[in-house]
Amino acid sequence: MELRHLITFKTIVEKGGFKRAAEYLDYSQSSVTVHVKELEKELKKPLFDRIGRKVFLTNYGTQFHPYAVKIVDLYNEAAETMNMNDAPKGCLVIGVTEIFSQYRIPSILMEYKKRYPDVSLSLRSLENKEISAALKNGQIDMAFVLERNVWFDKELTIEKIKDESIVLVRPVCPEDSENTILSTEESCSYKSMLEAYIQEEQIEAKNTLNFSSLEAIKQCVLSGLGFSILPYFAVEKELASEQILGEFISLNHTGNATFIVNHKNKQLSPAMQAMISLMKEQSLHWGE
Structure with a gap:
């Protein structure tokens, strides 16, 4: 039982005839007739009496009509619910x-x-x-x-x-901070970048301190403990206020x-x- 056949049946009843239903649904009148015949064939019962230019529901059609209305209305309700689900929730x-x-x-x-x-x-x-x-x-x-x-x-x-952008950051007053590397743990991508930079620039440091937090590293740089590399957005304010010193690292290290x-x-x-x-x-x- 096709939904379009039920919609056609329901519309014929509401509009009072095949021609008006065809105009409303933008179908040819022959298509409306085919829909009704297919529905009657499936139900094995006549749904309309055709008397002259008018059509009337048969007893079977009268019994079937409320069910057709319920099915079409339920479909429309379900479709509306699905459309409402497009809203984020x-x-x-x-x-x-x-x-x-x-x-x-x-x-x-x-x-x-x-x-x-x-x-x-x-x-x-x-x-x-x-x-x-x-x-x-x-x-x-x-x-x-x-x-x-x-x-x-x-x-x-x-x-x-x-x-x-990645920045090499160091304290304003280096003192012994140049000898201390502030690094992240193995799981962080910044560790491998820092190691690559140190190797390429042939930087020698006596101490390496590992941290699980990039924010902790920034605070240690601010305290003068050592140097490291950090994302620019994390130290933008401190660089602008000259609380720390920094330089952008070449693209070889800022992947x-x-x-x-x-x-x-x-x-x-x-x-x-x-x-x-x-x-x-x-x-x-x-x-x-």
Whole structure:
């Protein structure tokens, strides 16, 4: 039983004839006739009496009519519900790296909540090495990550949003700070960049201190403890106010970028699509 046949039947009753129904539905009158014949054939009962130029419901047609109306109305209700579901709503769990959660995500979340109040946001701060597993296990819906440009995972959709500038930072009053390297743990991409820079520039340092947090490294640089490399957006204010010294590292060492990541087999919900669009929109103003 085809829905279009039921719609045609319902319209004939409402409009009072085949011709008017054809005009309303933008069908040829012959198509309307075919629809009715197909429906009568399937039901094995006549639905209309054709007397002269007028049509009347048979007893069978009268009995069937309310069911046809219910089916068509239920379909329209379901279609309307699906269209309403295009609006962002429900839960959205986002994984973010520590440095991103401190500097970039707050303004994004504030704007998102303003635009889409029906979405319940949940934020999980994860290390880079944990992001992939969380996406594959379904623990998070999507992630914002600072990673190397060569980052690749065949199970993930990885979209670069913005290349990030990297700065070599040191205290204003170096003293013994030139002898101390402030580094991240192995799981962070900044460690490999720092090591590559030190090797290429043939820098000798007596001490290396490892930290799990880029923010902790910045505070140690401010305190005069040592030197390191950090994303420019994390030290922009301190450089502008001359609280620390810094120089941009050549492109050979700045292969980092901000990425949006999700599992390639995960259907993008309206809430996810809205977040991706907002992220791209806001990234245009980063660095201004």
